[in-house]
Amino acid sequence: MQLFYEPNFDSSATSISINAMESRHISKVLRKAIGEEIYVTNGLGICAEGILISNHPKECKVEVKTIIEEKKPNFRLHIAIAPTKANDRFEWFLEKATEIGIDEITPLLCDHSERRRIKAERYEKVLQAAMKQSLKYTLPILNPMVSFSDFMEMDVKSKKMIAHCEDEKKEKLFEAANRDNLILIGPEGDFSIDEIKKALKYQFIPISLSEARLRTETAGIVACHTVNLIRSI
Amino acid sequence: MQLFYEPNFDSSATSISINAMESRHISKVLRKAIGEEIYVTNGLGICAEGILISNHPKECKVEVKTIIEEKKPNFRLHIAIAPTKANDRFEWFLEKATEIGIDEITPLLCDHSERRRIKAERYEKVLQAAMKQSLKYTLPILNPMVSFSDFMEMDVKSKKMIAHCEDEKKEKLFEAANRDNLILIGPEGDFSIDEIKKALKYQFIPISLSEARLRTETAGIVACHTVNLIRSI
Numbered sequence: 139m140q141l142f143y144e145p146n147f148d149s150s151a152t153s154i155s156i157n158a159m160e161s162r163h164i165s166k167v168l169r170k171a172i173g174e175e176i177y178v179t180n181g182l183g184i185c186a187e188g189i190l191i192s193n194h195p196k197e198c199k200v201e202v203k204t205i206i207e208e209k210k211p212n213f214r215l216h217i218a219i220a221p222t223k224a225n226d227r228f229e230w231f232l233e234k235a236t237e238i239g240i241d242e243i244t245p246l247l248c249d250h251s252e253r254r255r256i257k258a259e260r261y262e263k264v265l266q267a268a269m270k271q272s273l274k275y276t277l278p279i280l281n282p283m284v285s286f287s288d289f290m291e292m293d294v295k296s297k298k299m300i301a302h303c304e305d306e307k308k309e310k311l312f313e314a315a316n317r318d319n320l321i322l323i324g325p326e327g328d329f330s331i332d333e334i335k336k337a338l339k340y341q342f343i344p345i346s347l348s349e350a351r352l353r354t355e356t357a358g359i360v361a362c363h364t365v366n367l368i369r370s371i
Numbered sequence: 372m373q374l375f376y377e378p379n380f381d382s383s384a385t386s387i388s389i390n391a392m393e394s395r396h397i398s399k400v401l402r403k404a405i406g407e408e409i410y411v412t413n414g415l416g417i418c419a420e421g422i423l424i425s426n427h428p429k430e431c432k433v434e435v436k437t438i439i440e441e442k443k444p445n446f447r448l449h450i451a452i453a454p455t456k457a458n459d460r461f462e463w464f465l466e467k468a469t470e471i472g473i474d475e476i477t478p479l480l481c482d483h484s485e486r487r488r489i490k491a492e493r494y495e496k497v498l499q500a501a502m503k504q505s506l507k508y509t510l511p512i513l514n515p516m517v518s519f520s521d522f523m524e525m526d527v528k529s530k531k532m533i534a535h536c537e538d539e540k541k542e543k544l545f546e547a548a549n550r551d552n553l554i555l556i557g558p559e560g561d562f563s564i565d566e567i568k569k570a571l572k573y574q575f576i577p578i579s580l581s582e583a584r585l586r587t588e589t590a591g592i593v594a595c596h597t598v599n600l601i602r603s604i
Binding site for chain 2: 226230234237238239271272273274312348349350351352353356359360363364366367370371
């Protein structure tokens with residue numbers, strides 16, 4: 139089963155007009171014929187099972203047969219993480235986090251950040267590709283990059299946790315993980331002392347992910363998998 | 372703290388001769404001076420804390436002050452995994468598995484394998500770099516590539532598990548994980564029916580890693596992290 143992504147439809151749709159990029163792929167690359175079965179997700183939790191009624195390379199059309207709703211997990215996970223200097227490492231994180239399960243990602247600009255600007259469009263494509271490849275129907279939300287201080291001010295309902303490397307009493311993530319989780323992952327040089335103090339002031343709980351010393355993108359995946367695993371037990 | 376790798380010494384060493392590659396790095400790139408503190412691991416569980424007594428670019432010498440022994444984990448993990456077609460994906464697995472914790476890796480040649488030859492020397496370099504970067508003193512063992520059938524014949528003491536995608540009763544890895552684990556991870560097209568039958572005949576227990584559909588290298592990391600996490604609780 140191959141999955142396509144078209145955000146502009148909902149569960150009441152009887153037909154779907156596919157965006158130009160996916161249409162070109164369906165028509166010119168895969169050369170799908172009229173009458174063929176096709177699956178399209180809107181990235182918002184549903185998948186339309188349908189029949190291709192037009193294979194025009196600029197706008198394919200699908201007649202909807204069934205709407206499948208994705209089962210909602212029993213938890214929510216938002217990771218705010220400092221993008222790595224090397225783009226491929228951060229893109230690995232985006233891809234793997236989507237495969238394993240994540241709701242929201244916020245790129246953080248921290249004191250020790252090695253990357254101060256992000257390629258949002260590129261990251262979006264990585265998330266879309268990973269969603270389709272894993273046959274998931276929900277696209278993780280990718281927020282704009284935000285500074286650590288600005289992020290502290292944001293009002294969130296989630297249980298707030300910060301994974302830092304300083305020597306202090308920390309709760310293990312697998313014990314702290316909740317139904318609604320927000321986890322901060324710092325840059326390669328860790329969060330600054332100021333940032334840690336600020337996070338504690340804003341009621342972030344210090345957590346530890348592992349005994350091992352992990353790279354930023356590995357810490358992101360370990361945090362993501364820990365929450366998914368613990369919530370599935 | 373920066374860690375260097377030189378396999379040819381043991382805990383009785385009073386001085387260490389560093390191999391050419393690391394010597395060049397120490398002498399020409401980092402320009403370490405005589406008298407500087409230096410840490411060297413033999414990749415077999417120990418780290419020598421010492422003083423640089425010669426910074427010759429072809430053979431640095433270290434006078435050993437202290438030998439530090441790595442604490443042994445309470446479990447063992449061997450993953451036999453079909454290398455992915457794209458080398459960077461497999462190298463990503465090698466790096467992340469080393470950061471998180473793994474003892475042994477066997478590249479498997481399966482019926483549906485997309486990669487039938489491996490770049491062993493390149494993979495060794497990835498493992499060494501990951502070990503040093505994570506400040507670990509034990510280099511994961513990388514075995515030569517072996518066919519699935521030949522691997523079945525090998526005598527192992529570990530609890531034998533196979534993660535396949537066919538629809539059958541499977542135990543969850545986090546429940547099955549043991550003190551001594553061998554986990555088989557198949558190629559993108561999964562193990563063949565023949566291979567699964569053979570594994571069952573050789574007492575491999577079918578396990579599931581996740582509800583989600585994971586790429587080969589992601590499955591490898593999920594298996595690796597699951598064992599590490601469960602054995603740490």
